[in-house]
Amino acid sequence: MRNAIYLILALLILGCEKENGLTSQIELENLYEIKDDPSDPIKHRVYEIYDRYGVPVYFNDTIGKIFVKRDVTGKDVYRYETLDLAWGFTSYNRLTYTYEYMTDPEEQLKALGIIEDYLKLAAKPLWPFNFFVTKSAKTIDTQDQEKIYEKGSYTINYRTVLMTGDWTDSQIITLPETMMKEMVKSKIMNYTDLLAAFNDVSDKVWYGPMWSELDPHWYDYVDGTTWPRYYFSPAALSDSWFGCNEMAPEELAEFRAAVRAAIGQFGFVSAGRFISVMSPDNTEDDLNGYITEILQHSKEEFEQLWGDSPLVMKKYEILCKIITEELGVEL
Structure with missing residues (x-):
């Protein structure tokens, strides 16, 4: 009887050991290293960039595999x-992404x-958590609507900046600065209360009309000069304004100061997106203009250029609070 009990216990122990061998044992590792x-x-x-910047x-889009277990046949099972x-910051977009991978070493x-x-x-x-570069990309939503990501473009996602290749020479030069401005904008958009305060500074009726409609005296400055309206x-x-080469430096500085005072x-601090004789179309275009202006001037330079315009400085202080205090970016 005692031998029978020992035999049963031995079988139970062996069974448990075999079961343990089939249990998932995920080996954690830094997949992003x-x-x-x-x-x-x-x-x-790629390693040099990662070593220097940690990005x-x-x-x-398959970045690694994790060992999960060894199956009954002894074959390793991995999760890719x-x-x-x-993924968004607080939500999940039901989109299906497809990619044409970039394999050309030169690109x-x-x-x-x-x-x-x-x-x-x-x-x-x-800095984003990572960059993902493809030759082209496409998304399909739940309604089978397709969106093609044009070559040479980029999108800023929750953790990843997606870039599509085939860049022109001019894009190679300008893209880093353009991406940085868009990254600042994407971060600012998360601070809804402060952004609402920015949007409330300028009267809503000021967005969109021609400057001369907003100010009957708009052309007074040039009417006293030889310059056309x-x-x-x-x-x-x-x-890049064509008039830069037609004016002496002092005259150009005075002319620009008058324009800054007028707008x-x-x-x-900027005009409409497509035509400069009109004010910004909306608060988003207005914000884009501020981001460009803020990032190309130090705080002292900005105050020197725009300090006589109280509404501009009010908006500037709101954005500075976000950029310097919330985002930790020095201006």
């Missing part, structure tokens, strides 16, 4: 980890150059 491969120029460059760059761009090196230029330019709080617009504030009285 990039390992160096000096023999591969692309992988080595992974991927050319495939992929980038899921449908991959271009992408890595753009990314490194961005990381050099942007403050650390503006169409010169007097926020376009004059751009270094600043309404709390604006």
Whole structure:
């Protein structure tokens, strides 16, 4: 009888050990850690960026695999980890993403150059968790509506910046700064209370009309000069404005100061998106103008240029609070 009991206990122990062998045993590891491969120029460059900035760059949405268990046949079972761009900060978008992967080493090196230029330019709080670079991308929603991501574009997602390749020479130069401005904007949009205060500074009826409709004395400054009326617009504030080469430096500075005073009285630092003779179309265009202006000037320079416009400075202080105190970006 005693031998029978021992036999039963032995079988139970063996059964438990076998069961344990089939139980999932996930080996945790840092899937986002990039390992160096000096023999591969692309992988080595990706590692250099990761080593310097701590930001992974991927050319495939499958970023790694996790050992789960060994099945009854002794075969290893893995779970594959992929980038899921449908996740938002507090929600999940029911989108299906499909990608055409970027495999051309020359294009991959271009992408890595753009990314490194961005990381050099942007403050650390503006760095994404990772970059994912494809040749092209497409999403399909639950209504079978397709959205094609144009080549040479980018989207800022919750954790990932998705970039699609085939960049022009001009995009390679301008994309890092453009992405940084969009990243600042995407961060600012999360601070709804402060953003609402920004949007309330300028009267809603000031958005969209021609400047001369908002101010009957709009052209008074140029009417006393030899310059044509169409010169007097926020376009004059751009270094690419055609009139820059026609005016002496002192005259140009005075002309621009008059333009700033004219648009600043309404709390604006830029014009409409498509035509400079009109005010910004909406608060989003207004915000874009402020982000551009803030990021290209120090605090002292901004105050020197716009300090005589109380509404502009009120908006500036609101955005500065978000950018410096909330985002931790120095201006």
